Amino acid sequence: xxxxxxxxxxxxxxxxxxxxxxxxxxxxxxxxxxxxxxxxxxxxxxxxxxxxxxxxxxxxxxxxxxxxxxxxxxxxxxxxxxxxxxxxxxxxxxxxxxxxxxxxxxxxxxxxxxxxxxxxxxxxxxxxxxxxxxxxxxxxxxxxxxxxxxxxxxxxxxxxxxxxxxxxxxxxxxxxxxxxxxxxxxxxxxxxxxxxxxxxxxxxxxxxxxxxxxxxxxxxxxxxxxxxxxxxxxxxxxxxxxxxxxxxxxxxxxxxxxxxxxxxxxxxxxxxxxxxxxxxxxxxxxxxxxxxxxxxxxxxxxxxxxxxxxxxxxxxxxxxxxxxxxxxxxxxxxxxxxxxxxxxxxxxxxxxxxxxxxxxxxxxxxxxxxxxxxxxxxxxxxxxxxxxxxxxxxxxxxxxxxxxxxxxxxxxxxxxxxxxxxxxxxxxxxxxxxxxxxxxxxxxxxxxxxxxxxxxxxxxxxxxxxxxxxxxxxxxxxxxxxxxxxxxxxxxxxxxxxxxxxxxxxx
Amino acid sequence: xxxxxxxxxxxxxxxxxxxxxxxxxxxxxxxxxxxxxxxxxxxxxxxxxxxxxxxxxxxxxxxxxxxxxxxxxxxxxxxxxxxxxxxxxxxxxxxxxxxxxxxxxxxxxxxxxxxxxxxxxxxxxxxxxxxxxxxxxxxxxxxxxxxxxxxxxxxxxxxxxxxxxxxxxxxxxxxxxxxxxxxxxxxxxxxxxxxxxxxxxxxxxxxxxxxxxxxxxxxxxxxxxxxxxxxxxxxxxxxxxxxxxxxxxxxxxxxxxxxxxxxxxxxxxxxxxxxxxxxxxxxxxxxxxxxxxxxxxxxxxxxxxxxxxxxxxxxxxxxxxxxxxxxxxxxxxxxxxxxxxxxxxxxxxxxxxxxxxxxxxxxxxxxxxxxxxxxxxxxxxxxxxxxxxxxxxxxxxxxxxxxxxxxxxxxxxxxxxxxxxxxxxxxxxxxxxxxxxxxxxxxxxxxxxxxxxxxxxxxxxxxxxxxxxxxxxxxxxxxxxxxxxxxxx
Ligand SMILES: Nc1nc2c(ncn2[C@@H]2O[C@H](COP(=O)(O)OP(=O)(O)OP(=O)(O)O)[C@@H](O)[C@H]2O)c(=O)[nH]1
Ligand SMILES: [Mg+2]
Numbered sequence: 001x002x003x004x005x006x007x008x009x010x011x012x013x014x015x016x017x018x019x020x021x022x023x024x025x026x027x028x029x030x031x032x033x034x035x036x037x038x039x040x041x042x043x044x045x046x047x048x049x050x051x052x053x054x055x056x057x058x059x060x061x062x063x064x065x066x067x068x069x070x071x072x073x074x075x076x077x078x079x080x081x082x083x084x085x086x087x088x089x090x091x092x093x094x095x096x097x098x099x100x101x102x103x104x105x106x107x108x109x110x111x112x113x114x115x116x117x118x119x120x121x122x123x124x125x126x127x128x129x130x131x132x133x134x135x136x137x138x139x140x141x142x143x144x145x146x147x148x149x150x151x152x153x154x155x156x157x158x159x160x161x162x163x164x165x166x167x168x169x170x171x172x173x174x175x176x177x178x179x180x181x182x183x184x185x186x187x188x189x190x191x192x193x194x195x196x197x198x199x200x201x202x203x204x205x206x207x208x209x210x211x212x213x214x215x216x217x218x219x220x221x222x223x224x225x226x227x228x229x230x231x232x233x234x235x236x237x238x239x240x241x242x243x244x245x246x247x248x249x250x251x252x253x254x255x256x257x258x259x260x261x262x263x264x265x266x267x268x269x270x271x272x273x274x275x276x277x278x279x280x281x282x283x284x285x286x287x288x289x290x291x292x293x294x295x296x297x298x299x300x301x302x303x304x305x306x307x308x309x310x311x312x313x314x315x316x317x318x319x320x321x322x323x324x325x326x327x328x329x330x331x332x333x334x335x336x337x338x339x340x341x342x343x344x345x346x347x348x349x350x351x352x353x354x355x356x357x358x359x360x361x362x363x364x365x366x367x368x369x370x371x372x373x374x375x376x377x378x379x380x381x382x383x384x385x386x387x388x389x390x391x392x393x394x395x396x397x398x399x400x401x402x403x404x405x406x407x408x409x410x411x412x413x414x415x416x417x418x419x420x421x422x423x424x425x426x427x428x429x430x431x432x433x434x435x436x437x438x439x440x441x442x443x444x445x446x447x448x449x450x451x452x453x454x455x456x457x458x459x460x461x462x463x464x465x466x467x468x469x470x471x472x473x474x475x476x477x478x479x480x481x482x483x484x485x486x487x488x489x490x491x492x493x494x495x496x497x498x499x500x501x502x503x504x505x506x507x
Numbered sequence: 508x509x510x511x512x513x514x515x516x517x518x519x520x521x522x523x524x525x526x527x528x529x530x531x532x533x534x535x536x537x538x539x540x541x542x543x544x545x546x547x548x549x550x551x552x553x554x555x556x557x558x559x560x561x562x563x564x565x566x567x568x569x570x571x572x573x574x575x576x577x578x579x580x581x582x583x584x585x586x587x588x589x590x591x592x593x594x595x596x597x598x599x600x601x602x603x604x605x606x607x608x609x610x611x612x613x614x615x616x617x618x619x620x621x622x623x624x625x626x627x628x629x630x631x632x633x634x635x636x637x638x639x640x641x642x643x644x645x646x647x648x649x650x651x652x653x654x655x656x657x658x659x660x661x662x663x664x665x666x667x668x669x670x671x672x673x674x675x676x677x678x679x680x681x682x683x684x685x686x687x688x689x690x691x692x693x694x695x696x697x698x699x700x701x702x703x704x705x706x707x708x709x710x711x712x713x714x715x716x717x718x719x720x721x722x723x724x725x726x727x728x729x730x731x732x733x734x735x736x737x738x739x740x741x742x743x744x745x746x747x748x749x750x751x752x753x754x755x756x757x758x759x760x761x762x763x764x765x766x767x768x769x770x771x772x773x774x775x776x777x778x779x780x781x782x783x784x785x786x787x788x789x790x791x792x793x794x795x796x797x798x799x800x801x802x803x804x805x806x807x808x809x810x811x812x813x814x815x816x817x818x819x820x821x822x823x824x825x826x827x828x829x830x831x832x833x834x835x836x837x838x839x840x841x842x843x844x845x846x847x848x849x850x851x852x853x854x855x856x857x858x859x860x861x862x863x864x865x866x867x868x869x870x871x872x873x874x875x876x877x878x879x880x881x882x883x884x885x886x887x888x889x890x891x892x893x894x895x896x897x898x899x900x901x902x903x904x905x906x907x908x909x910x911x912x913x914x915x916x917x918x919x920x921x922x923x924x925x926x927x928x929x930x931x932x933x934x935x936x937x938x939x940x941x942x943x944x945x946x947x948x949x950x951x952x953x954x955x956x957x958x959x960x961x962x963x964x965x966x967x968x969x970x971x972x973x974x975x976x977x978x979x980x981x982x983x984x985x986x987x988x989x990x991x992x993x994x995x996x
Contacts, residue, residue, distance in 0.1 A: 336802035374651040400650035433646045435533050435555035438583035
């Protein structure tokens with residue numbers, strides 16, 4: 001089975017709803033990490049679409065359904081599609097057959113008795129108008145009926161009795177998994193009940209209208225064929241004692257919609273002449289006079305309103321389905337995942353940087369210049385204690401000092417290192433718990449310029465504060481320093497804590 | 508979103524306060540924004556430099572803009588910025604212009620990328636912006652923060668300092684002393700752990716920052732409080748709906764004449780259990796979505812897992828932790844039994860009312876006693892097919908469920924309550940999967956219910972258990988149940 005094409009957002013159908021429900025059903029059984037990974041990738045793809053990216057939630061969901069592969073769900077959806085169109089075709093066929101059959105019965109003429117206009121009106125006008133009215137009643141939102149006692153129950157019965165429910169009989173023949181998908185799409189769960197309820201209702205109503213439309217179409221077609229190819233004689237007869245005047249009023253009322261044209265409106269005289277009584281001979285003089293009236297009545301009260309109702313139900317179903325699509329459990333999680341194309345973390349690792357091979361064996365020597373960044377050590381004594389080397393003066397930088405003061409200090413360090421000869425290096429003491437910042441990086445660049453190439457610089461992030469209390473316990477703190485300073489690409493610079501640093505080899 | 512087009516709906520846009528959250532890198536600025544804007548999409552990570560652009564996060568409730576938070580990148584080069592501004596000082600009355608001029612001149616300077624981004628929102632013309640300066644109270648104060656605070660002073664906006672403790676050490680004292688010199692208001696606020704009422708308290712506190720803000724911020728707090736109550740009710744409805752679904756759930760299978768029922772029975776039961784688990788998962792997701800944690804990654808443990816939340820619904824562990832204790836079970840059983848007995852009475856005639864209810868209560872109570880700590884058995888029965896169907900396929904129908912165990916709905920409710928508590932108490936700044944450690948001593952405290960509550964609930968559960976799933980009576984019962992549960996959440 002090939003993957004389904006993504007549904008057009010403006011044309012979401014019941015099938016899409018089922019496909020979505022089946023998909024989310026599967027998703028629910030998979031580990032969330034897998035889903036996140038899948039949808040993050042899709043989110044990135046979506047972000048890459050830029051201007052072409054779908055805008056609203058329905059469109060994004062439709063796009064997602066087209067992209068997130070789920071062969072099994074697509075297969076289910078295809079089967080549902082098949083089943084639903086089968087149901088539709090079945091209902092249309094049933095409507096056509098019934099319509100034709102009823103028409104053949106009503107318009108049966110063997111020369112003995114004329115076609116009874118009363119029966120024709122009863123079946124093709126009053127019955128049609130009546131059932132259409134009931135369909136409208138069923139379609140009303142339940143809330144608007146709450147005030148009228150008893151109507152709610154009537155509505156309930158109507159919804160159950162609608163011929164569209166025949167489609168659910170077809171659904172019985174669907175395989176197990178499909179029925180489950182359908183059941184969960186038309187599910188019972190709490191807040192979703194109302195939304196899905198509307199979908200179910202409109203689906204049933206649309207199927208009813210489809211059926212009724214086919215019925216009326218077949219009846220009208222059969223009637224036209226009978227008029228064209230056979231001789232039909234019309235008359236009217238009823239067991240009720242009705243004056244022909246009353247019946248004329250009825251036909252006038254029925255022909256009201258087209259009375260302005262003056263065409264196909266039976267006159268009083270015609271009505272009077274075409275009355276007949278069962279079992280008595282009649283005179284088929286008025287063959288041609290009745291059929292335009294009957295045909296127009298069938299079209300105006302049967303076919304036309306059913307056509308309108310069908311279109312209306314179709315549109316309403318589309319609307320309800322679109323709403324239900326977004327209300328399906330699990331959808332907001334999908335949309336949420338689509339909104340986040342991966343965490344925007346900065347992976348800032350340049351190549352190069354200090355390696356053990358390049359680091360001079362002598363380290364920073366036994367008399368390095370020690371710079372105290374932002375009072376990380378606070379005093380020369382403390383620096384001596386943590387480093388284990390001789391520290392004559394602690395050189396302050398960073399913190400509350402101005403950039404000018406730092407520049408002056410760098411000059412001094414440059415001189416000091418030059419004086420000490422090539423065995424000496426520089427130590428920069430920093431606080432391990434404060435993240436390395438751009439200004440520290442700039443300072444280190446300037447320091448390199450001041451002391452020249454090949455002079456070892458040891459950046460030493462201290463885990464304790466100036467009083468010796470431990471502040472940083474998180475190994476991530478040191479890694480942050482290592483990672484960021486590596487971007488300097490300085491082979492004679494190393495980052496290490498005092499524990500891992502230079503051996504206290506000097507006396 | 509930085510360039511979000513203004514929504515014409517909100518009249519309040521012009522009066523709604525905007526607060527820019529600034530500070531050193533990696534001190535929880537984004538976490539505070541995420542928590543106060545209730546937005547899980549704010550980028551938060553343990554490494555510095557996560558936020559690289561100033562982003563606006565509007566807090567809207569039903570289209571009304573309550574306030575906007577601006578997440579910004581951290582200061583990286585504050586001393587040089589201050590140095591430049593000092594050299595270009597136009598006088599105390601116009602210092603904010605120096606800030607603006609700095610931005611103008613350094614737009615493309617990579618050395619000040621973060622500063623240009625973060626200072627931009629502070630000097631926007633005719634937009635009243637407040638400044639929230641965030642520091643980490645678990646590390647010592649240091650004078651390297653002075654330049655930042657001085658720059659903020661130059662920007663000339665109303666300022667508040669927030670001490671957010673990321674680690675466990677406490678340096679709040681020295682921090683307060685230092686911050687008091689630069690900020691008129693200094694508060695402690697934990698982005699990750701602060702409970703909801705602390706959020707509201709802080710929001711009301713923002714009202715003190717500026718003339719005319721007290722009203723909008725008080726209003727914002729009220730709206731959020733109302734919304735909170737609404738969320739609790741929605742969750743209660745979701746939980747009640749799940750319980751109704753669970754209590755009426757059955758699985759069935761038609762067997763043909765010669766079929767042996769035993770293997771099918773096993774399959775049906777495990778299918779039913781699967782459906783129940785799915786209902787629970789779905790409800791949890793619903794609750795998470797209600798609280799705006801829709802994308803939460805939940806750890807779905809395997810069946811053996813002892814984890815409190817992810818442990819299986821049918822593990823004995825869950826039943827011991829969340830089920831009722833013996834005394835309450837007897838109560839629950841009795842109340843449920845009486846309800847059932849009452850129905851028998853109603854059908855037999857009012858005369859026997861008391862007798863039926865009494866017998867029901869005694870039997871129910873006994874069942875309750877018996878079922879303490881036991882995992883529900885799933886009743887399975889078979890029924891001969893009737894009429895035409897029997898002629899067509901022959902055989903019988905195997906029906907599994909619904910679960911009648913008195914304790915079952917209480918276990919489900921207990922788990923739902925516990926899960927709701929975690930989700931409702933989870934700030935949007937919290938990272939990672941929803942998962943907690945628990946203490947053995949919690950046993951029995953996880954689903955506390957009074958005797959009265961137990962009785963009312965079990966009556967409702969019993970009534971639900973007698974309904975067909977699609978019956979009209981379910982919805983009113985669910986509504987009643989939701990009211991009860993809302994009071995427990
Ligand atoms: N335990 C705890 N952790 C916190 C708290 N606030 C922030 N964090 C953690 O601290 C780290 C940094 O938080 P962010 O909110 O990204 O900090 P930031 O200031 O926005 O960082 P940058 O954007 O990089 O400048 C994250 O791992 C957070 O989870 C808190 O109150 N408690
Ligand atoms: Mg951030």
